[in-house]
Amino acid sequence: MSETAFEPGVPSPHMHDPHLHPPANAAKDAPSWELLSTCVHCGLCLNHCPTYKVLSNEMDSPRGRIYQVLQVNEGKMPLGETFVQHIDRCLGCVACEIACPSGVKYGRIVERARAQIEQGYKRPLIQRVLRNFFYNKVIPNFRTLSFVAKLMRFYQRSGMQTLVRKSGLLKLMGVADLDKLSPQIDKEFFFSEIGKVFPAIGAKRGKVAFVAGCINNVAFSHLNRATVNVLTQNGIEVHIPEGQGCCGALHAHAGLREEARALARHNINIFLGADYDAIVTNAAGCGSNMKEYDDLLENDPAYLGRAKEFKAKMKDVTEYLAGIGLVAPKRKIGQRVAYQDPCHLANAQRIRTQPRELLAAIGCELVELPHSDQCCGSAGVYNVAQNELSMKILEKKMEDVTSVSSDMLATANVGCMIQLRAGVQQRGLTLPVKHVMELLDEAYGGN
Ligand code: SF4
Numbered sequence: 433m434s435e436t437a438f439e440p441g442v443p444s445p446h447m448h449d450p451h452l453h454p455p456a457n458a459a460k461d462a463p464s465w466e467l468l469s470t471c472v473h474c475g476l477c478l479n480h481c482p483t484y485k486v487l488s489n490e491m492d493s494p495r496g497r498i499y500q501v502l503q504v505n506e507g508k509m510p511l512g513e514t515f516v517q518h519i520d521r522c523l524g525c526v527a528c529e530i531a532c533p534s535g536v537k538y539g540r541i542v543e544r545a546r547a548q549i550e551q552g553y554k555r556p557l558i559q560r561v562l563r564n565f566f567y568n569k570v571i572p573n574f575r576t577l578s579f580v581a582k583l584m585r586f587y588q589r590s591g592m593q594t595l596v597r598k599s600g601l602l603k604l605m606g607v608a609d610l611d612k613l614s615p616q617i618d619k620e621f622f623f624s625e626i627g628k629v630f631p632a633i634g635a636k637r638g639k640v641a642f643v644a645g646c647i648n649n650v651a652f653s654h655l656n657r658a659t660v661n662v663l664t665q666n667g668i669e670v671h672i673p674e675g676q677g678c679c680g681a682l683h684a685h686a687g688l689r690e691e692a693r694a695l696a697r698h699n700i701n702i703f704l705g706a707d708y709d710a711i712v713t714n715a716a717g718c719g720s721n722m723k724e725y726d727d728l729l730e731n732d733p734a735y736l737g738r739a740k741e742f743k744a745k746m747k748d749v750t751e752y753l754a755g756i757g758l759v760a761p762k763r764k765i766g767q768r769v770a771y772q773d774p775c776h777l778a779n780a781q782r783i784r785t786q787p788r789e790l791l792a793a794i795g796c797e798l799v800e801l802p803h804s805d806q807c808c809g810s811a812g813v814y815n816v817a818q819n820e821l822s823m824k825i826l827e828k829k830m831e832d833v834t835s836v837s838s839d840m841l842a843t844a845n846v847g848c849m850i851q852l853r854a855g856v857q858q859r860g861l862t863l864p865v866k867h868v869m870e871l872l873d874e875a876y877g878g879n
């Protein structure tokens with residue numbers, strides 16, 4: 433079935449055809465009819481979709497993607513290159529879910545469509561090798577992650593990176609943009625803190641388990657330390673449970689649902705072991721995925737109940753702190769801060785006011801960024817895998833950033849920080865990009 437068979441704005445005659453239920457060509461984890469049939473093809477989501485706004489192509493819109501999934505499920509479109517390309521181009525930012533009047537769970541649809549691709553499509557060899565190395569060897573194995581990070585740290589700090597950058601080789605190879613997106617590896621990793629307990633400072637107000645993340649351990653250890661400091665300064669005892677692993681967000685978003693399930697089960701075993709008031713993270717992408725463990729494990733009776741218990745305890749750190757109320761900080765920040773909403777916080781978790789409340793509480797003058805809830809183009813590894821499109825989306829974001837006057841940009845997700853820093857660098861701006869927790873840490877006097 434060719435793509436051109438679809439007319440934008442015209443509801444598919446197949447959308448509500450009961451004879452097509454259940455889907456004819458569904459892989460094990462393919463999006464179900466129940467998920468797909470909630471879409472009434474109204475098109476109200478289209479202008480909220482960053483890829484549609486850049487590409488002006490129905491097939492790169494939420495409605496168009498849902499239509500293609502239906503066509504594939506019905507055996508009317510091959511599970512081939514065209515389908516994979518349009519599904520791969522989706523950021524998973526779920527801005528479409530917020531705009532949708534029908535309550536379409538688009539995030540669940542796209543994750544399952546990617547699982548469908550994993551289960552029924554053979555990607556080119558180089559992609560398979562790279563994906564296998566990254567998702568199966570590096571990210572879930574902290575020893576390998578540490579080894580790869582050390583190699584990268586040597587490359588970055590030995591002068592080799594500067595030399596390579598100056599040589600023009602990166603431009604010649606067409607990877608100069610990718611180079612800007614590589615995170616700066618820390619001198620000291622956060623792995624050394626895993627297994628420790630940090631006592632509350634002052635009157636104890638709670639006890640939490642902290643999710644250290646994966647990349648955060650090697651490239652954002654300062655942020656993790658700042659987060660622990662802010663929590664303890666607020667009377668919270670912080671446990672960093674031994675044995676914790678990657679949350680599986682990148683796997684779930686890439687369609688590797690079995691791998692994501694294994695990681696989810698592992699973390700449920702680790703984090704539900706003690707009586708914590710909450711399980712907290714400073715990474716919006718990890719948090720939104722961990723709040724979906726019950727969806728991932730919906731067909732696992734041994735874990736579903738525990739996944740729901742886990743979900744009830746899972747909190748973004750901004751959500752948790754705004755909920756208990758901040759202890760008065762030692763000093764006020766007193767700067768104009770433009771806040772960029774991470775999609776996985778604002779759209780996926782509906783957390784918008786809490787980070788702003790915290791920034792205001794430490795004396796920041798909030799500057800509202802136009803379209804602050806629109807994706808910056810980071811989206812996990814999207815900025816690497818879909819670099820050209822990601823850079824176009826970032827370009828639009830930077831137009832908004834430069835349209836306001838602020839002293840710094842704040843956000844609440846490391847992926848967004850890396851992307852926004854690349855945008856700032858590209859424009860030659862001197863605008864610091866910080867995590868909300870880093871600003872709070874400064875207000876409490878640092879650690
Ligand atoms: S707004 Fe919702 S119902 Fe309308 S086309 Fe988009 S996903 Fe479908």
Ligand code: SF4
Pocket residue numbers: 480481482483484492493494497521522523524525526527528529538
């Ligand atoms: S998740 Fe984002 S990029 Fe994907 S279809 Fe929805 S709005 Fe568009």
